[in-house]
Amino acid sequence: MSFTEIVFYAFSAIMITAALGVISARNPVHSALFLVLTFFATSGIWLLLEAEFLAITLVLVYVGAVMVLFLFVVMMLDINITVMRQGFIKYLPIGILVALVLVTQMVLLVGPENFGLSQFAEPALKAADYSNTRELGRVIYTDYVYPFEVASVILLVAIVAAIALTMRRRPETKYQTPIKQMMVKKSDRLRIVKMQAEEKQ
Amino acid sequence: MDSIVNILLPLWEWLPEYLQIFLWNLGKILLIMLPLMGAVAYVTLLERKVIGFMQVRIGPNRVGPKGLLQPIADALKLMFKEIIIPTNANKFLFLSAPMLSIGPALAAWAVIPFNGELVLADLNAGLLYILALTSMGVYGVLIAGWASNSKYALLGALRSAAQVVAYEIAMGFALVGVLMAGGSLNLGDIIAKQAGGFSNWFIIPLLPLFFVYFISGVAETNRAPFDVAEGESEIVAGFHVDYSGMAFAVFFLAEYANIIMISALTSLLFWGGWLSPFGDIGGILGNGFHWFLLKTVFFIFVFLWLRATFPRYRYDQIMRLGWKVFIPVTIVWLFVEAVMFVMQVGPWGA
Numbered sequence: 001m002s003f004t005e006i007v008f009y010a011f012s013a014i015m016i017t018a019a020l021g022v023i024s025a026r027n028p029v030h031s032a033l034f035l036v037l038t039f040f041a042t043s044g045i046w047l048l049l050e051a052e053f054l055a056i057t058l059v060l061v062y063v064g065a066v067m068v069l070f071l072f073v074v075m076m077l078d079i080n081i082t083v084m085r086q087g088f089i090k091y092l093p094i095g096i097l098v099a100l101v102l103v104t105q106m107v108l109l110v111g112p113e114n115f116g117l118s119q120f121a122e123p124a125l126k127a128a129d130y131s132n133t134r135e136l137g138r139v140i141y142t143d144y145v146y147p148f149e150v151a152s153v154i155l156l157v158a159i160v161a162a163i164a165l166t167m168r169r170r171p172e173t174k175y176q177t178p179i180k181q182m183m184v185k186k187s188d189r190l191r192i193v194k195m196q197a198e199e200k201q
Numbered sequence: 202m203d204s205i206v207n208i209l210l211p212l213w214e215w216l217p218e219y220l221q222i223f224l225w226n227l228g229k230i231l232l233i234m235l236p237l238m239g240a241v242a243y244v245t246l247l248e249r250k251v252i253g254f255m256q257v258r259i260g261p262n263r264v265g266p267k268g269l270l271q272p273i274a275d276a277l278k279l280m281f282k283e284i285i286i287p288t289n290a291n292k293f294l295f296l297s298a299p300m301l302s303i304g305p306a307l308a309a310w311a312v313i314p315f316n317g318e319l320v321l322a323d324l325n326a327g328l329l330y331i332l333a334l335t336s337m338g339v340y341g342v343l344i345a346g347w348a349s350n351s352k353y354a355l356l357g358a359l360r361s362a363a364q365v366v367a368y369e370i371a372m373g374f375a376l377v378g379v380l381m382a383g384g385s386l387n388l389g390d391i392i393a394k395q396a397g398g399f400s401n402w403f404i405i406p407l408l409p410l411f412f413v414y415f416i417s418g419v420a421e422t423n424r425a426p427f428d429v430a431e432g433e434s435e436i437v438a439g440f441h442v443d444y445s446g447m448a449f450a451v452f453f454l455a456e457y458a459n460i461i462m463i464s465a466l467t468s469l470l471f472w473g474g475w476l477s478p479f480g481d482i483g484g485i486l487g488n489g490f491h492w493f494l495l496k497t498v499f500f501i502f503v504f505l506w507l508r509a510t511f512p513r514y515r516y517d518q519i520m521r522l523g524w525k526v527f528i529p530v531t532i533v534w535l536f537v538e539a540v541m542f543v544m545q546v547g548p549w550g551a
Binding site: 003029033036052053056059060063064065068069071072075076130131132133176178 | 294325326340347369521
């Protein structure tokens with residue numbers, strides 16, 4: 001077995017174990033951490049495919065930002081696991097059936113007879129100074145510029161919608177406006193009252 | 202000397218090739234790690250001395266001449282302390298949190314170029330790699346806070362996570378500015394683009410991005426004035442309140458390794474790294490590792506200076522600064538940069 005194969009199988013084993021961990025861990029925080037590990041192993045496999053931009057972006061976006069927020073929320077939730085686990089045995093046969101159907105479909109469709117080396121030639125290894133990032137950028141911003149822009153607009157709409165759905169005016173919250181605080185003058189706040197001194201009785 | 206070489210050389214050649222590559226890389230890693238660990242130890246002493254000076258105190262002066270052996274005494278003390286694991290804490294996660302914290306902090310050093318030739322891994326996507334790894338450091342904090350099964354630690358971890366995620370966006374945008382100016386994600390290429398004296402350094406066209414990057418770096422490392430994750434006066438010590446002995450020391454190491462990292466990156470990305478401000482004139486004033494070291498030490502000093510000068514931010518003020526000030530500033534400046542690019546001024550001129 002060559003070194004590349006050892007690395008591939010090691011990452012695949014970690015990925016599958018971690019993915020099983022995501023659905024089988026009792027604690028939701030553990031599940032989230034297993035998902036992080038899955039992303040990591042995936043990114044390792046992508047690196048083997050010389051897709052360094054995608055691999056690093058996967059870690060940057062999913063591990064570095066998305067899963068941090070997931071964990072953030074999961075840690076604060078008080079989830080009663082026994083309630084969620086109710087009926088596990090009852091639904092297990094259906095679950096296994098669905099899983100089997102899915103696996104059969106995937107084996108039939110994604111198997112080597114459709115995507116194997118006989119259908120697609122093995123991609124040539126690129127030289128060390130070949131920049132994957134540059135090539136990806138070139139393709140995205142020339143050949144696929146309209147689909148790419150449409151996708152980004154859809155994302156933007158999703159962001160605006162999500163914020164519009166959750167944001168509400170709350171008159172009871174107190175705000176500070178630093179600019180106003182900076183502009184305050186003595187005359188705005190302080191009133192000097194001249195009074196007659198009281199005489200001693 | 203010759204006889205030693207005569208014995209060792211056949212021994213080296215006798216090793217299988219993959220073992221040779223492994224040992225060679227291990228040697229290079231040690232060559233970066235050991236000075237870094239030494240630097241971390243002495244930055245702690247520098248911090249105490251500098252802050253002592255600014256507060257008109259002497260600072261540590263008992264261990265060794267002028268207190269120079271203080272970090273070693275501290276390290277020995279921490280090594281011999283017991284690691285206490287709180288009741289009901291998740292033992293595995295509790296102990297892996299410090300490692301998750303220091304791992305990314307050290308791994309990021311792989312792509313830092315120390316001078317024209319000295320770099321462990323000359324990645325094409327070096328800048329992205331650094332961004333990905335620095336964003337992972339927060340897991341150590343989050344897991345530490347959760348696994349120690351303590352309210353204060355959890356609060357510290359949540360504060361830290363929200364803060365790091367907020368400032369990472371501004372930091373990432375600032376780095377987008379750098380890669381627009383450098384035209385590459387490779388750190389070596391970014392430095393090469395700044396060659397030719399101070400006037401070519403990215404600090405001039407990217408001044409606002411430099412401030413955003415450095416301040417976000419301070420926030421990202423949870424240092425004062427953004428140290429609400431530790432907030433001694435409110436939540437005792439935040440996420441590492443339940444850690445003791447070496448487990449605590451590893452968090453400490455990671456924090457200081459990150460400080461050195463941010464300082465080194467600031468000097469690489471905006472201040473020309475190992476380049477001399479006078480251009481390549483040769484000799485001691487010419488390009489060389491010493492310039493990189495000098496700039497890095499200056500930015501480490503700025504970290505300590507900030508800590509001695511400013512009071513801690515309130516939490517909502519931190520969020521306001523990150524989301525409402527830094528992100529708009531970076532977006533505006535990226536636009537300005539794009540205009541400069543089209544008009545061919547600054548680093549894009551002929």
